[in-house]
Amino acid sequence: MKNSQLYKGSLNTIIMKLLEENGKMYGYEITQKVKAITQGELVITEGALYPALHKLEAEGILDVEIEKVDNRLRKYYKLTEKGTTETVNRLSELEDFIRNMQSLVNPKLEF
Amino acid sequence: MKNSQLYKGSLNTIIMKLLEENGKMYGYEITQKVKAITQGELVITEGALYPALHKLEAEGILDVEIEKVDNRLRKYYKLTEKGTTETVNRLSELEDFIRNMQSLVNPKLEF
DNA sequence: AATTATGTATAAGAATCTTATGTATATTTG
């Protein structure tokens, strides 16, 4: 990520949510999707992405499947069963996080 | 913080916003305030808080003022002029961050 | 022909946080 420190810690959640939504994706595709959705505001660097994908795979959250397209390598990732369950938790945590942050910075509104 | 990884990177913003709102606060007070506002969901640990306060002070974001209350030490922190300016930026970044995260996890809604 | 885009990968270092520990006084509880 090439942004404010705030994104620190959110990469795994982003990856998992995108995979939940799209079934399977490869690394480069994830970076492009995130860039598109955030209108260029959030740029995920390879140095952050690939280690994160490898770790999620090692933890049994993701499965990998290699394909060769146009003579180029692609590693498609998808959620395992465990990963799908874990994604629900992560998204719930994200909702709590956002709600808490809004309470902190916007104490006049009710949440 | 004693929570999900998501809070990583948000501590400085939280501190600065609370100081902007309350004028001056001491460390322990900040932890209690955050706990109260988030209904116990976000607990800031001393190991995270004090180094963060010292760093913000070293960066010229915060000023410190020592008081002795009930024979116990208190270090009151407040925003410097630079800190006040910087807080506006941080809060703007936080808004962008929240908006982007919502776009990513809730792609059906418009933002 | 050179640059950009596509595609994955790792390694050194920075930044932030967790966990554990330390010191000290005041208040509450059993």
Next chain:
DNA sequence: CAAATATACATAAGATTCTTATACATAATT
């Protein structure tokens, strides 16, 4: 009244996550 909890600050070792830089390779564009 002794013990536990609350108040108050601090640091150090280690974990985690990310940045920055580098590496390799093919395809497409300028």
